[in-house]
Amino acid sequence: MSATSQTQQPASSNPNGVAVRCQKLTRYLGEGEGRVHVLREVTFEATRSTVTAIVGPSGCGKSTLLYLLGLLDRPEGGEIWIGGRNLAQADDELRTAVRNEHIGFVFQFHFLLPEFSALENVMLPMQKLGRLPRAAMQERATKLLDSVGLGAKTHRLATQLSGGEQQRVAIARALANQPSIILADEPTGNLDVKNSALVFDLLTHLAKANGQAIVLVTHNPDIANKCDSVRPMRDGVFV
Amino acid sequence: MQTTLRIALRFLLAKRRAMMMSLAGIAFGVGFIVLTQAITAGFQTFFIQTILGADGAIRLEDKNQLSDVPIEAEALTKDKKGPAVSIKVKSDRRYIEGVSEPRLQIEAIRRIPEVTGISEVLRGNITVQSATREESAQVFGVNLDAHLAVSDLGKQIVLGSAADFRESSAAIMVGLELAERLKVRLGDSVLISAAGGSTRYRVAAIYETGVRDIDRVRIFMQIGEARLLLGRPFGATFLQISLRDPDRAREVAELASALTDHRAASWQDREKVWLSVFFFFRILAAITVFTIVIVSGLGMFNTLAMIVMEKTKEIAILRSMGFTRRDIGTTFMLQGALVLAAGLVLGWVFGALCTLVTESYPIRIRGIFTTDHVVVSWAWSHYIWAGLAASVVVMVASWIPARRAARMEPAEIIRGASQ
Numbered sequence: 127m128s129a130t131s132q133t134q135q136p137a138s139s140n141p142n143g144v145a146v147r148c149q150k151l152t153r154y155l156g157e158g159e160g161r162v163h164v165l166r167e168v169t170f171e172a173t174r175s176t177v178t179a180i181v182g183p184s185g186c187g188k189s190t191l192l193y194l195l196g197l198l199d200r201p202e203g204g205e206i207w208i209g210g211r212n213l214a215q216a217d218d219e220l221r222t223a224v225r226n227e228h229i230g231f232v233f234q235f236h237f238l239l240p241e242f243s244a245l246e247n248v249m250l251p252m253q254k255l256g257r258l259p260r261a262a263m264q265e266r267a268t269k270l271l272d273s274v275g276l277g278a279k280t281h282r283l284a285t286q287l288s289g290g291e292q293q294r295v296a297i298a299r300a301l302a303n304q305p306s307i308i309l310a311d312e313p314t315g316n317l318d319v320k321n322s323a324l325v326f327d328l329l330t331h332l333a334k335a336n337g338q339a340i341v342l343v344t345h346n347p348d349i350a351n352k353c354d355s356v357r358p359m360r361d362g363v364f365v
Numbered sequence: 366m367q368t369t370l371r372i373a374l375r376f377l378l379a380k381r382r383a384m385m386m387s388l389a390g391i392a393f394g395v396g397f398i399v400l401t402q403a404i405t406a407g408f409q410t411f412f413i414q415t416i417l418g419a420d421g422a423i424r425l426e427d428k429n430q431l432s433d434v435p436i437e438a439e440a441l442t443k444d445k446k447g448p449a450v451s452i453k454v455k456s457d458r459r460y461i462e463g464v465s466e467p468r469l470q471i472e473a474i475r476r477i478p479e480v481t482g483i484s485e486v487l488r489g490n491i492t493v494q495s496a497t498r499e500e501s502a503q504v505f506g507v508n509l510d511a512h513l514a515v516s517d518l519g520k521q522i523v524l525g526s527a528a529d530f531r532e533s534s535a536a537i538m539v540g541l542e543l544a545e546r547l548k549v550r551l552g553d554s555v556l557i558s559a560a561g562g563s564t565r566y567r568v569a570a571i572y573e574t575g576v577r578d579i580d581r582v583r584i585f586m587q588i589g590e591a592r593l594l595l596g597r598p599f600g601a602t603f604l605q606i607s608l609r610d611p612d613r614a615r616e617v618a619e620l621a622s623a624l625t626d627h628r629a630a631s632w633q634d635r636e637k638v639w640l641s642v643f644f645f646f647r648i649l650a651a652i653t654v655f656t657i658v659i660v661s662g663l664g665m666f667n668t669l670a671m672i673v674m675e676k677t678k679e680i681a682i683l684r685s686m687g688f689t690r691r692d693i694g695t696t697f698m699l700q701g702a703l704v705l706a707a708g709l710v711l712g713w714v715f716g717a718l719c720t721l722v723t724e725s726y727p728i729r730i731r732g733i734f735t736t737d738h739v740v741v742s743w744a745w746s747h748y749i750w751a752g753l754a755a756s757v758v759v760m761v762a763s764w765i766p767a768r769r770a771a772r773m774e775p776a777e778i779i780r781g782a783s784q
Contacts, residue, residue, distance in 0.1 A: 189780065198685055199776035219689060226687020233779060237682035241375035251686040253368040299686070311779075 144207075145228075145306045145339035146195050147171035151204035151214075153190055164190045166362040167204065172339040174306065177330050179350040180343045182359035188343040189311050191359070195341060196229050196309045197221040208307070226254050230300030230338075232310040232329065237296065238284035244271055244295045245280040251302040270298035274328050290321030297329050301336070308333050310342045314349055326352065369692050372683070373699035376672055383668040388708050390661025391755055395712025396719060397657055398751035401650040403720040407741035408734075409643040413611070415734040416636050418517030419574040421484070422614040425474065425621055425629045426603035428465050467601040470625045474606060477624070479617050481607045482514035487588055488602035489595035491559040495547035502543060503582050504557065506591020515607040518572060518585070525551045525570030534590045536569035540580035544571045557584070560596040575735030639733060655754060662758035665704060669697055669766035680770055681778035694771035701763025708759070709752050716751065 153165040164187045172178050172195075180188045193199040194206060197213055206214040208228055213221055230251075238247045248267035252258055258266065271280050274294040276287075284292055293313060300308055313329060314322035326349050333340045342353060350356050357364050377384050464470055467485045474483055487506035492499060509531050513519045519527055523541060530536045537557075539549065549555055554567050566586065573580055592598050606629075608617055614631035622629040633640065673680070680693055726739045 193776040193779065196685065198779065199774070222684070222687055222689045225685060231682075231685045233682075235678070237678050237779075239372070239375070239679050239682070241379050250368070250683070254687045254692075303687075 143174035143337075143339075144171050145174050146341070147207045148191075148195060148214075149205045149207075151191065151194055151201045151206070153187070153194060153199070153201045155190065164362050165194070165201070168363060170195070170357065170364065172307065172341045174337045174339050175334050176355065177333070177340040177342060177353040179353035179356045180341065180359060181345070181347075181350050181356055184345075186359045187362040188359055192309050192311050192341060192343050195307070196231060197225050226251060227303060228306050230303070230305040230308045232293070232296050232300045232308065232313040234312040234315040238292055238299075240283065240285045243281045243283055244276055244287065244291075244298075247284060247295055248298045248302050251299060255303050267298070267302065270301055271295065273332060274298045275324075290317055290324065293317060293321070293325050294328060297325065297332070301332055301338075304336060304338075306338060308338050308340045310340065312343055312345065314344070314346060322346065322349065369688075369696045370699055373696045373703060376676060376679075376696065377700045377703060380668060380672055380675075383664075383671060384704060387661060387664040387668045387704050388711070390657070390664045391705060391708025391759060392711035392715055394654065394658035394661045395709055395751045395755050396715030397654045398651065398754060399713065399716025399747050400719040400723065401654050402647070402747040402750065403716070403741040403743065404723065404739060405643065405647040405650050406744060406747065407739070409640075409647065410742050411736065411740040412639060412643065412734050413632070413636075414517075415575050416632055416639075417607075417611055418521065419576055419579050420632065420635065421515045421605035422608040422611045422632050423606040423618045423621060423629055424603045424635065425470065425606060425625060425627050426464060427462055427628045428626060462602075464601045464604055464627060467604060470604060470627060473624045474604065474621050477617060477620055479608050479610065479613055480621075481609055482511065483607075484508065484512040484515040484605045485588065485601045486512070486603050486605055487591045487595065487597060487600075489559055489591065489597070491557050491584070491594070493543070493547065493584065494556040494558070495549045495553065497548050498546060500543060500546055501582075502584050504559065504591055504594065505583050505585050506588035506595070507585055508588050512585075512605070515605045517574075521572040521574050522570045523573045525568070527570065529569040530585070530587075533567065533569065534587055535564075535566050536586070537566040538570040538572055538585035539568050540583050541571055541573040542577060542581035543584070544568065546581065557594065559594050562594070562596075564594055573735060575731070575733075577732045658755050658758050661708070661755070662762040665701060665759050666762035666765060668704075669700060669763055670769075672700065673697065673766045673770045676770075677773060677778045680773050681775040684773070684775040685779070690771040693773070694767045697767035697770050698760070698763050701759050701767070705756060705759040705763075709755060712751065712755065713748050716748070 147170070149169050150167040151165050151169070152167055154161050155164050156162050168187070168191060170191065180191065182188050190199070194201050197206065197208075201214055204214060205212045208224055213224060239250070242250070245264065245267050248270055249263050252263040252266065268277070268280055271277055274297055276291060276294055276298070279287060279291065284295065287295065293316070297313070308329065310329060314325050317325060330340060330352070342349070344350050359365065471483050471485065474480055484507055489504050491502055491504045493502045509527060513527065518538075522538070525538075530538050537555070539547070544550070547555065549568050551568055551571060554565050556563050556565050586594070606621065608614060611632065615633055618629040618631040618634075621627075683693060720741050720743070723739050724741045727737060728739050730736050
């Protein structure tokens, strides 16, 4: 880990249970003439037990910001603070470990491993973290699947579940390691209205119950309006 | 590791057909390496056993002689244009034919612990005449018991017996091919002429070493009788020496040479040409079969490259949930290792079965040795080398896609998949 990435956050900069905070994030995408300035010194924070929606037109930088907050991508400039550490330029090992322990992702496409059952998919992050014995992992995964209404389908392969069910498994998987941050990139974008409402309610209910910060990118105004706060973006900045 | 192993296994089973093709390629490659090495090594070993059985591990022959050799500048002295020059140099070794004082040399060589037997042999050119034909041949005068200790002559007798040979000084042992040429059978008499005299001998045994050049010229008789026939009451042509470990023949030959001041030739030096031929064929066979392993490696590469391409989303999600680049790389290396392990086991079994079947395959070979079936060698080293060759190829073939998978940036994949 580099010296900058190990910089400890001042106590005063973590007020009110801020789970993730970024400052002056800058990100370009593409090469040469196609290079686009996607994020322009964006500053943002998400606190525990709140649901923040990031909305805006396609290409405004919502998802890019989400990936940066989730340490899946590296910014050209700025800081990303999680757990009192600036991880913007931390080494890959540390960023991966933080993702495993502190961040849960829900994507538009569920991205389940099709060769694994629902239960095994949910257990994967726990197995990677390796804090619980196998029986306890199984118990927790079963409980999570039960809480998303799939208690009877734990042993079904991902391919044997409907789109809504798969997304619910993805939510259970995101919650597996009790992360402090849930990042959801259009989690209902691929679902019908009924399933959209179900998935959103589940996500927010479970995350709030566990005191997790939810940052949600959506195009759906109904979903956005249900969130605690809505942050509109345009051309790489919050407006 | 357990989790990555489980993921590797599931990914692999999702591509059953491609995986089976790779597996079959590795198994065939390993199996054929084992088989070809078993055959080439088998024939080489059999050849070595044949020559050791016929001519022993070491032959001590010809006494060394250090001498000053005058070299005359003949061309210059003839045209008389230049000064007449004659120089003397300390020369290479020269040899006096045969072994002088064989008993003393035998005593000296016996002190070498590695030596198990020494046979004094007197050789001479003769003409042998049967009722129907006359042939040129060589007589080998031996002390039977000493010679049986340094050769497989006892086992090589195909007609008659060593006991008959031992009982009479007029008894001879004739090579199978020479006997066929002379059209003589057991008990027939032949007239052997040498050194201006002729003596009649009785065929007491017919032997076959399998080496054509031996079987068509050598006639064994007792050494005392050979001395009389050849008119050489003293000395020997060579001493044939057997060793506990024939592979140490070179170093023992050097020692024997130093002890006796005679030239000693190990079987490796005597049969250098044939051994080179066998070595060449082993290498050729290994290269040919190794191409199968290379092709199977390419198959493995294709399978894994295909899995990497098809599993980019899964790789991205695994990375997003906390699996490191190393975990991803390991997952794909493990897939290679799993196929390799199965391929090795199947290949070894396949190779062993093929070797077993080939061993009983009838094939008639005469000339450098005699066999009526394929000769194979069972050695762990063939299986180890086949395993190593396949492991290197498959692991390199797995490493490239594994590295590619490990280097994937999850954000790019997810961004691409969501658009």
